[in-house]
Structures are given as structure tokens and as C-alpha cells.
Amino acid sequence: MRRFLATILCLPFLLIPTRAAGGQKYVALTFDDGPSGRYTRQLLDGLQERGVKATFLLCGYRIAQYPDITQRIVEEGHEIGFHGYSHKSMQGMSRRDIAQELSDTQALLPAGCHPVFFRPPGGCCSDPVQQVAEVRGLAILNWSVDPRDWATQDTAAIERAVLRNIHDGDIVLLHDMTTSSVQAALDIVDALLEQEYEPVTVWELARLRGASIRAGRTYTKFPPA
Ligand SMILES: [Zn+2]
Incomplete structure (x- = not known):
């Protein structure tokens, strides 16, 4: 049953x-x-x-290291998106190499898991990135709030940068790579819940806003109409 549920949740x-x-x-x-x-x-x-559910943009080489955690992300109802295999910049990368990064990552995902969103490392969007995304049925996912958590590694500063700038429908960029980011993320969730925001996955946010997700298009936020 868990596997069946995971399959459904990964096919949005x-x-x-x-x-x-x-x-x-x-x-x-x-x-x-x-x-x-x-x-x-x-x-x-x-x-x-x-x-609370969130969206995880995963790197293939890390899925290979932590397949159990990848499985847990899916089983607990979070959304998975692509972030390349190697995390090399895709600026200047050929279509063939970009497609290979995606195929190698897809091959490591749990059975039945087919992401909708693709966030190139660093958010780059070249013509080849856009073309590969379109061919593979993927939308490009950027963001509207960036606290630069990876650079500051300062929990309070990350929280302030998000909570001072947050609006209805925003997509917040964070990284689950340091204690400061994870602590800030959970504090931000608590503050948002207090402010009567409902944190949801990107796919759910788009659905709630009645947005049509198109392959090859870039999305940064889903504000109310
Ligand atoms: Zn990255």
C-alpha cells in the first residue's frame, strides 16, 4: 500500500x-x-x-548515496523534482549532456516516480535547458524568495530574509545541506503557520491556483489571481 501511494504521489x-x-x-x-x-x-x-509537505529538487549523485532517504521523501508525500545528476552548471552544456543528466537521475528514482519540475543548478536557463525540458515534458522551476541560506549559514538571518519578503503564492529556495538551513526552515514553517499560511508542495500550489503547468515553461511563483 505504501508503495502504491508513493507511486500516485509521484505522478502529479x-x-x-x-x-x-x-x-x-x-x-x-x-x-x-x-x-x-x-x-x-x-x-x-x-x-x-x-x-507539512515540501518539494525536494534532488541531485542524482546524492540519490545514489541516499536511496533510503529518497524513498522516505516519496513515501511521506513530498514532491521530488530534478536538479541534475552532477550539480554541474548547465550553462553551456549541450542538449545531449543535459538529457543524460536527467536520464541518469530518473533511473535512480523509486519506481513510478516521474517528476514534473526541473530546476537547473544555479537556476540557469539556456536554450538547450529549455528545449530538453520541453521534449521531456518538464517545467522549469525557479523561485521568488531566496534567503541565500547556503552563503550565510546563519539561522536567524535566513528566517528574517524569508519572513520579511514572503507573500501569498511564493516559492522559497532553501537547501537541506546544513543545520542552519534545516533549523531555519522549521522555524519558518512555524512562523508561517502562525501567520495562517499553508505550506504545500509546488505542484499542489499550482493546482490550488488553477495554473496549467506547461513543459518547457519557467515558473517562479503562483500568486492569487
Ligand atoms: Zn543547487
């Missing part, structure tokens, strides 16, 4: 436009570069305690 390709409940505020937290070992575990534990 069909968007059914719905109207969001009146006035409800949503936000999507996204985590790049993982899975890492204990940091991703801490984050998953904290999200589970709070009943």
Missing part, C-alpha cells in the same frame, strides 16, 4: 484547475542539492511533526 502530471478556498494563503518551500544524510532526516522529521 495532471492538473485539475480548482478554485482556492477564499483568502487562504499558500507558500511552497523547496529544498535543493539533497538528499543529504542527517540534515534531510532532521528536516523530514520536523516536517512530519508539523504535518
